[in-house]
Amino acid sequence: MVQTGSVVPYQCRQHSASIQADRSEQHIQECKAGSDQSAEAPPCRAKAVADIARKTQSSWLDALRPSPALSDLPSAWVFLGPPGVGKGTYASRMASKLGVTHIAAGDLVRAQIRDRTPQGLKIASMVTAGDLIPDTLVLELLQERIDIGRESGETGCLLDGFPRTLLQAEALPSFTDVQLAVNLSLREEALIAKCRGRRICGVCNKNYNVADIDLPSTADEPAIQMPPLNPPATSSGSHSCREHLQVRLDDAEDTIRHRLQVYHAEARPIEEYFRERGQLLQFSITGGIPETMPRLESILHRHSIALKACQQSEQQPQLQTKQQQHHSQQQQSSQSIPQRQAAASC
Numbered sequence: 001m002v003q004t005g006s007v008v009p010y011q012c013r014q015h016s017a018s019i020q021a022d023r024s025e026q027h028i029q030e031c032k033a034g035s036d037q038s039a040e041a042p043p044c045r046a047k048a049v050a051d052i053a054r055k056t057q058s059s060w061l062d063a064l065r066p067s068p069a070l071s072d073l074p075s076a077w078v079f080l081g082p083p084g085v086g087k088g089t090y091a092s093r094m095a096s097k098l099g100v101t102h103i104a105a106g107d108l109v110r111a112q113i114r115d116r117t118p119q120g121l122k123i124a125s126m127v128t129a130g131d132l133i134p135d136t137l138v139l140e141l142l143q144e145r146i147d148i149g150r151e152s153g154e155t156g157c158l159l160d161g162f163p164r165t166l167l168q169a170e171a172l173p174s175f176t177d178v179q180l181a182v183n184l185s186l187r188e189e190a191l192i193a194k195c196r197g198r199r200i201c202g203v204c205n206k207n208y209n210v211a212d213i214d215l216p217s218t219a220d221e222p223a224i225q226m227p228p229l230n231p232p233a234t235s236s237g238s239h240s241c242r243e244h245l246q247v248r249l250d251d252a253e254d255t256i257r258h259r260l261q262v263y264h265a266e267a268r269p270i271e272e273y274f275r276e277r278g279q280l281l282q283f284s285i286t287g288g289i290p291e292t293m294p295r296l297e298s299i300l301h302r303h304s305i306a307l308k309a310c311q312q313s314e315q316q317p318q319l320q321t322k323q324q325q326h327h328s329q330q331q332q333s334s335q336s337i338p339q340r341q342a343a344a345s346c
Contacts, residue, residue, distance in 0.1 A: 074146055075100070075156035076176035078163070080270065081184030082263045084195040084256070085285065090184065090296060091160040093289075097297070100156040101149055105164070108141045109133065135167045143175045166269045180300065181274035186285045188260065189215060190224050195256045198248055201231065201241040208245065222286045 077100070079091040088104060095102035112120030113127075119141065126133055146157060157176070163169040172178060186194070190213050197211025209229045217223035231241035250259075274280040283299065285292050 073173075073175060073177040074150050074154065075179055076146075076172070077156070077158045077179050078172075078181040078274070079158065079160050079184065080181060080267065081161075082186075082191060082267070083259050084191045084198075085184045085186050086194075086289075087160050087184060089289065090292070091158050093293060094296065094300070095158040098156070098158065100158055101154050102160060103142070103145060103157045103162070104160040105138060105142060105162040108145055109138070112141065135165055135171075138162075138164075139168060139171050146175060163270060164266065166273060169270050169273045178274075178277075178279055180281050181271075181279050182281045182283055182296075182300070183271055183274075184283055184285060187215060187221050187224055190226065191260065192253060192256050194226070195251050196253060197228065198251055199231075199245040200248065201239075202244040202246045203239045204241065206231070206241055208241070210245075222284065224286050226288050 077094070077098075079087045079094075081087045091104070092102045109123055113124050114120070119137065123133055123137065142159075142162065149157065163172055193211045193213050194209060197209045199208045199210055200206070201208070208231050211226070212228045213224055213226040215221075215224040231245065233242065234240070271280060281299065283296060
C-alpha cells in the first residue's frame with residue numbers, strides 16, 4: 001500500500017517491476033539501454049517521472065491541462081475508487097480546477113431516465129426488471145456526451161466512477177486520450193464509518209456526513225483523521241437541514257461490506273488494465289478535503305508531466321517518419337521538374 005506522501009510508482013514498460021519515481025540513476029540508464037535495443041519500444045516511464053518531473057518549472061495546472069497537439073482525441077482523466085471514498089467530491093473539484101467537464105456515468109444514466117429518452121426508457125425497463133445495463137449502452141451514452149462536448153468546445157473531461165467493467169476500460173481509448181487513472185483508496189474501517197455517517201437533507205438534498213473519524217496508524221496503514229461534515233447550526237433560507245437529515249436505506253453495515261466486496265472483485269481487472277498501460281496512479285486518502293486536495297494536485301502534477309513527455313517521445317518516431325516521407329516527396333518533385341521542362345521544349 002502507498003504510504004502518505006509517497007510517490008506512487010508507474011509500471012515501467014521495459015521492466016516488470018513497479019519503479020518508484022525517485023529511483024537511482026542506475027535504473028534510469030538501464031531503462032535507456034533497454035529502450036535503445038528496439039526502435040519500436042516506447043521510452044521508460046520511470047525515467048520520465050524521475051527526470052522530467054524533477055526539472056519542470058511549469059505549474060501543476062499548466063501541466064494537467066489538455067494538450068491537443070498530442071492526440072486528435074479529447075483528453076480524459078479517470079477517477080476510480082470504492083463506494084464512499086469521495087470520488088464525486090474530488091473529481092468535481094479537480095475538474096473545476098482543470099477547466100474540464102466532470103462526467104459521472106451514473107448521472108448520464110439518471111438524466112436519460114428522467115428525460116424519458118428512447119435510451120432512458122430502455123434503461124428504465126431494465127432497472128425495473130432487475131437487469132444490468134449492458135456495457136454497449138453505457139459506452140454509447142458516454143461517447144455521445146463526449147462528442148457533444150467536443151463540438152461545443154470542451155477540451156477534456158474527468159470521468160467519475162467510469163469505467164466499471166474491463167470491456168468499458170478497453171473501449172475507452174477508442175474515443176478518448178486517457179491521461180491518468182487515479183485510484184482513490186481509504187482504509188476499510190474509515191470507508192465503513194463514512195458510509196454509515198452519510199446523511200442527506202430531505203428538503204434540499206444536500207449531502208452531509210456526521211462521522212468523526214480518528215484512526216491511529218498501524219504497521220501497514222497510516223493514521224487517518226477526518227472531521228465530520230455537519231449541516232450548519234442555523235437555518236439557510238426556508239429550512240434547517242439539521243432538522244431534516246435522513247439516512248440512506250442502503251447504508252447498513254452489512255450492506256456496505258457486501259458492496260465493498262463486490263466492488264473490489266470487479267475493480268481488480270480494471271486496475272490491472274490501467275497498470276499495464278502505465279496509467280494507474282494509486283492515491284491513499286488519509287485526511288479531509290483540505291489536507292487531501294493539495295497532495296492530490298501535487299502528485300497529479302508530476303505524473304501528468306511525465307506522461308505527456310512519454311507521449312511526445314513515443315510519437316517522435318512517427319513524426320520523423322512523416323518528415324522523411326515529406327522530404328522524399330519533395331526530392332522526387334524537384335527531380336521531375338527538369339524532365340517536365342525537357343518535355344515542354346520538345
